Amino acid sequence: MGKNSTHQKKPWIAIIWFAFWGIFQAYAVFSVFTGRWERPEAFPEEAYNALVYPDMFFIPLYSW
Secondary structure: OHHHHHHHHHHHHHHHHHHHHHHHHHHHHHHHHHOOOOOOOOOOHHHHHHOHHHHHHHHHHHHO
16 A cells, blocks of 8 residues: 555646646736737747747646
């Protein structure tokens, strides 16, 4: 029973991490769309905006 109890605790680390990451990604995407997240000067606008759309797909996956 000692080995099984160790393996049962480890998934919670991943669950907590992905939940936190999903919340952060949702905040970042919302901030980009509302204009509160400022794009760095060196980052091209087209590439910057192109990174937002994949994040929109992954937010539900992170939260799930």
